[in-house]
Amino acid sequence: MHGDAIPFGYGFWSLVVVNAGIFVLFALSFLTPLRRREWRSFGVFSAFVIALFTEMYGFPLTIYILTAILGSRYPVLNPFSHASGHLWIALLGGGVWMSVVIHLVSNGLMLAGLVLMGAGWRRIHKARGELVIDGVYAWVRHPQYAGLFLITVGMLVQWPTIITVLTWPVLLVVYHRLARREEREAEIRFGEAYTRYKATVPMFVPRMGLAARRSLRRRGRRRAESCVPGSMTRSSWGRASPALRSRASCGGEVLLLDRHEVGSHQTSACGTPLWVPQALGVGESVLQVHRHVVVHAPSRTVTFDLSDAPYCTFDYGKFSRGLLEQSRARFLRTSVIWFADSAVETTEGRFRAPCLVDCSGWQGVLVDAANEGVPPGPAKSFGLETETDYRGEALYFWANPERFREGVAWLFPTGRGSRVGLASYLGRTKLKGALQRFVGDLAASPTAYHGTYFPSGLGAATAGRIFVVGDAAGHCLPFTAEGIRPALYFGQECGRLLQRVIERAMSLDRALQEYRRRVEAYRWAYRLLALAQWAVIHMPDRWLGPLAEFAAHPRIMPRWWPRYSRFGSLRAPGLLAGTLAKGRSTA
Ligand SMILES: Cc1cc2nc3c(=O)[nH]c(=O)nc-3n(C[C@H](O)[C@H](O)[C@H](O)COP(=O)(O)OP(=O)(O)OC[C@H]3O[C@@H](n4cnc5c(N)ncnc54)[C@H](O)[C@@H]3O)c2cc1C
Numbered sequence: 001m002h003g004d005a006i007p008f009g010y011g012f013w014s015l016v017v018v019n020a021g022i023f024v025l026f027a028l029s030f031l032t033p034l035r036r037r038e039w040r041s042f043g044v045f046s047a048f049v050i051a052l053f054t055e056m057y058g059f060p061l062t063i064y065i066l067t068a069i070l071g072s073r074y075p076v077l078n079p080f081s082h083a084s085g086h087l088w089i090a091l092l093g094g095g096v097w098m099s100v101v102i103h104l105v106s107n108g109l110m111l112a113g114l115v116l117m118g119a120g121w122r123r124i125h126k127a128r129g130e131l132v133i134d135g136v137y138a139w140v141r142h143p144q145y146a147g148l149f150l151i152t153v154g155m156l157v158q159w160p161t162i163i164t165v166l167t168w169p170v171l172l173v174v175y176h177r178l179a180r181r182e183e184r185e186a187e188i189r190f191g192e193a194y195t196r197y198k199a200t201v202p203m204f205v206p207r208m209g210l211a212a213r214r215s216l217r218r219r220g221r222r223r224a225e226s227c228v229p230g231s232m233t234r235s236s237w238g239r240a241s242p243a244l245r246s247r248a249s250c251g252g253e254v255l256l257l258d259r260h261e262v263g264s265h266q267t268s269a270c271g272t273p274l275w276v277p278q279a280l281g282v283g284e285s286v287l288q289v290h291r292h293v294v295v296h297a298p299s300r301t302v303t304f305d306l307s308d309a310p311y312c313t314f315d316y317g318k319f320s321r322g323l324l325e326q327s328r329a330r331f332l333r334t335s336v337i338w339f340a341d342s343a344v345e346t347t348e349g350r351f352r353a354p355c356l357v358d359c360s361g362w363q364g365v366l367v368d369a370a371n372e373g374v375p376p377g378p379a380k381s382f383g384l385e386t387e388t389d390y391r392g393e394a395l396y397f398w399a400n401p402e403r404f405r406e407g408v409a410w411l412f413p414t415g416r417g418s419r420v421g422l423a424s425y426l427g428r429t430k431l432k433g434a435l436q437r438f439v440g441d442l443a444a445s446p447t448a449y450h451g452t453y454f455p456s457g458l459g460a461a462t463a464g465r466i467f468v469v470g471d472a473a474g475h476c477l478p479f480t481a482e483g484i485r486p487a488l489y490f491g492q493e494c495g496r497l498l499q500r501v502i503e504r505a506m507s508l509d510r511a512l513q514e515y516r517r518r519v520e521a522y523r524w525a526y527r528l529l530a531l532a533q534w535a536v537i538h539m540p541d542r543w544l545g546p547l548a549e550f551a552a553h554p555r556i557m558p559r560w561w562p563r564y565s566r567f568g569s570l571r572a573p574g575l576l577a578g579t580l581a582k583g584r585s586t587a
Contacts, residue, residue, distance in 0.1 A: 291307045365472075367472055381481065431451065473519065477529055
């Protein structure tokens with residue numbers, strides 16, 4: 001049907017029905033029109049799609065008209081073969097290569113549109129009526145309609161017809177009006193928050209690269225009236241809460257900004273030494289205590305005895321909310337967009353503060369802005385994880401190059417089930433297939449997946465006059481991928497220094513310098529762990545088992561384990577609050 005061989009490549013009405021049906025149903029499931037005006041707009045899209053496929057497989061109206069007008073000047077021998085229906089190729093006299101390019105471009109546009117619509121739908125569905133301003137919504141205000149436009153542009157590139165070319169502007173107008181109406185409703189419902197979002201994020205076409213940043217900065221300057229003063233602004237809550245707790249307890253104003261509610265978006269397996277939640281007064285978040293780590297290497301299985309400093313898995317929500325409750329910081333849910341002119345630009349307006357801490361995870365939003373033009377920081381690994389019903393008694397790791405050459409797999413039991421994941425030290429993100437096979441081998445059932453990048457090398461502790469804590473500063477330990485404890489530890493160190501700045505016992509510059517010094521003191525340890533990480537994926541497979549056995553040997557383990565497991569000692573909340581209360585300040 002795609003060649004010139006069939007003299008009349010039309011009249012395939014079943015193909016018309018199937019193709020139009022697929023697109024209409026797909027769009028229907030993502031747009032879920034409910035009100036009359038939504039159905040009206042959807043009707044225009046459906047008409048566009050039906051008109052397209054009718055001409056593509058059923059009745060070539062456009063070609064009849066064009067051949068009638070052009071007569072013998074029509075540039076193909078058999079205008080009614082399917083291949084000649086690709087009008088751009090026929091009219092521009094292109095051959096095979098042009099056909100390939102047109103198919104690649106048009107299919108790419110349609111696929112991008114479908115993905116965009118799906119991503120938009122997922123966000124809206126998850127938000128359950130709340131305002132959504134992150135993910136694809138941080139780029140455009142109407143990703144689903146933008147996706148619809150991409151699909152139709154793809155269709156016009158692949159198979160233009162007179163009717164679809166005429167219908168397309170109507171489609172744009174109809175959806176533009178629908179979007180405007182929805183925005184008016186959103187402004188009534190969400191008030192100032194939506195007005196600010198609207199002023200920051202474009203409607204359908206995202207701003208790209210430097211242009212986007214420049215425009216944000218320009219707008220930021222114009223909106224100086226929305227500046228909210230505060231002694232300290234954080235870009236996020238993350239897990240580096242001790243910085244906030246210590247700052248809050250000394251009486252100054254602390255503002256936490258995060259695009260998600262605290263504790264609502266778990267990104268990790270939440271395994272940490274038991275003393276961490278205990279020292280921070282959130283011991284009730286512990287789900288299961290682990291006194292052993294079992295490492296499965298290709299030739300043998302090695303058990304590490306942790307009874308000296310047991311580990312635990314904890315409930316992320318309880319842990320994070322427990323830390324927030326101990327602070328007197330104000331929390332504001334908003335997306336941080338950029339940092340310019342010493343102000344933090346967010347979807348809720350501009351914020352200025354004498355002390356700023358970026359704890360926004362691997363993306364390092366403020367760091368990125370402050371270091372504009374500086375090459376990106378250290379390499380990143382990627383982890384993907386799912387919750388399963390599998391139960392176990394230890395923390396399990398697999399270093400099995402036959403199955404997964406570039407990293408490790410783990411299973412962390414949590415009492416009722418377990419968190420099972422894969423980490424690619426090479427930063428590869430397509431891990432779902434491998435993880436599904438791995439979970440399948442355990443005869444366990446996966447549930448929802450979550451995954452993200454995490455750094456595998458120490459970055460800079462400060463960016464300009466901003467303190468950087470957690471993954472934003474590369475604090476996650478390479479090889480073991482333990483990032484929670486270092487984020488908490490350096491967060492607490494940062495908080496202590498900030499407290500001194502506010503008490504006017506130390507200048508901000510001196511505090512920044514001291515913070516850099518404290519973080520730098522650990523660089524050698526990060527290098528060592530990065531070397532171990534590199535070795536695991538590059539050494540001969542047969543060495544993995546013996547090396548693990550050597551490290552777990554009762555005479556060897558006491559030489560390294562206490563140092564590792566006690567790294568980053570954290571102060572008990574009572575002690576911390578007591579110490580800080582002495583220095584109340586109203587900076
Ligand atoms: C699959 C996986 C499993 C892991 N398992 C473990 C483990 O068992 N134990 C362990 O110790 N470590 C683990 N890690 C590493 C650990 O999760 C991270 O190192 C740790 O979460 C870093 O904490 P953070 O506070 O720096 O960043 P995050 O926890 O990523 O917090 C960043 C915060 O910033 C917010 N944010 C980001 N951008 C913006 C923005 N533009 N505007 C507003 N807010 C923003 C986010 O919403 C988030 O709340 C794991 C990592 C992965 C990927």
